[in-house]
Amino acid sequence: MRVLAALSGGVDSAVAAARVLDAGHDVVGVHMALTRNRAATRSGSRGCCSIEDASDARWAAEILGIPFYVWDLSEQFEERVVADFLAEYRAGRTPNPCVRCNERVKFDALLERALALGFDAVATGHYARLTGGAATGHPGRTAGLELRRAVDAAKDQSYVLAISGREGLSRALFPLGDAPSKAAVRAEAERRGLPVAAKPDSYDICFIADGDTRGFLTRSLGxxxxxxxxxxxxxxxxxxxxxxxxxxxxxxxxxxxxxxxxxxxxxxxxxxxxxxxxxxPAELLHRSAVDGQELVLLAEPNPLGEGAVGWRDVTVQVRAHGRSVPADVAVDPVARTLRADLRQPLRGLAAGQSIVIYGTADAGSGGERALAQATVSQSR
The missing domain is CATH 2.30.30.280 (Adenine nucleotide alpha hydrolases-like domains)
Structure with missing residues (x-):
């Protein structure tokens, strides 16, 4: 396959590209320039898509011996992620910009360009596992496609990927899904001679490099x-x-x-x-039911009786690294809504958050499967 490897400038994407190359694919590296501030620099572990990151991505591509390009997606990022972030806060909701970036930039704008140029799939350094689609050599095939948690639960990113749906994920490759730990990935990068082996991870919101979210909102919204x-x-x-x-x-x-x-x-x-x-007080934050909209189905729901469909005895997660809690979930595929009745209360749910439904691990599957995703509309 012709594979476009998204190189962020970090260790994960560099090792992911190396693994795709080892698998015998024709690989081209690309770095997404997402900031309009061309003088942007990285501050420790804060921020990404900076001048330093672009240079590190180019360096990794040279060592791997693959062609490398920088694509300017700053306009798409500004319109589809930053503007949405501000609009959501203005509406009193709490968005997750990483979820929107994965959906609207990494598996929308990037994939659109890749397909137009004749690539079969896009590879990234996300920690998640896929079966079906490009993972089995059939890019674009959604039948049988499953998104599952990564082996390393601490690094699992299936939560932020679920919104992309089966269509968006059908041409994705996640070579790090079976990595036992981030330490193992760093060790592999060092063995391969990749210069980013010890580079610190980025965290917080990438377009707020100083970490001052309230300050950013005040500057933007007054x-x-x-x-x-x-x-x-x-x-x-x-x-x-x-x-x-x-x-x-x-x-x-x-x-x-x-x-x-x-x-x-x-x-x-x-x-x-x-x-x-x-x-x-804290007890007013406890919620036992969650409603979601803009439903994305990653698996077919089961009959629940009286015409209802969904799943029983599943788990739900409402934060990228938050705990999962058991629940029963009913969905309406036509209205694209869901309702999750929680068996254990969750605290601090906010409209705008992403809710992901996971099924318990099947025998021999090796990990929970993402069944559906939605945006929280209200909780009770």
Whole structure:
């Protein structure tokens, strides 16, 4: 196969490209330039897609002996990820920009260009496993395609990939899905002579390199003085914009007086219409049911009785590295919605988050399978 290897400039994508090359494929490396600030530099482990990352990607390609190109996808990234991020916060929701980037840039804009140039598949350094599609030498085939968790549970990225659906994943290769650990990947990079073997991982939101999300939102959306209120409507303080807060947040509330009972207070809700931020005790964050919209099915649902379809005895995850909890899930494929009834409460759910449904491991499958994904619309 002709495979386009996405080289971010980090160790994972470099080793992934090397493994695809070892498998006998015709490989070309490409680095996605996602920032409009051409002078952008990396700050320790913060940020990505910087000048340093592009140079590291080129260096890795030279050592592997594969052609290398830089593609400017900054316009698509700005429109499909950054603008969406700001719009979601403006609407009082909490988005995950990594989920949107995977869907709209890495498995949309990138794949679109790759197919137009005659490539069969795209390989990335994500930690996840695929069966079917390009993974079995049949790029584009969605029948039988399954997305499963990576061997290394601590690095598993199936959560952020599920939104791409079977169509988007059918031409993807994830060579690191069976890697036992990140340490093993670094060791492999060192053996191969790749210069990024010891490069630190990037974290936080890549387009907010200083890690100051509230500052970024304030600079982008401005300020608007509003009230911090208790669940019963008592004014406790002020803030400069509801969009600077997210459900479950404890620090940075700006309250000078403790709660009457001395317990910590958390953001329970943000109200865009009135520019209010509701704060209260931790128990008000607990949710036992979740509704989702924009459903993406990765497996066919089972009959549940009385015309309903979905799954029983599955697990749901609502954060990239959050714990999974058991649940029963009903879906409406026509309306593209789901409802998850949780058997254990989850804390701090916010509209806009991604919810992924996982099935328990089948005998010999070697990992939980992602069954569906949706965007949280509300929780109770």
């Amino acid at each position: 300020t608007s003085k509003g009230a911090l209120v208790s669940p019963d409507g008592k004014i406790l303080g002020t803030h400069s914009g509801y969009f600077g807060f997210t459900v479950g947040q404890r620090r940075g509330l700006g309250l000078t007086r403790p709660a009457p009972d001395g317990r910590p207070r958390y953001v329970i809700e943000t109200r865009p219409a009135t520019n209010e931020v509701v704060v209260g």
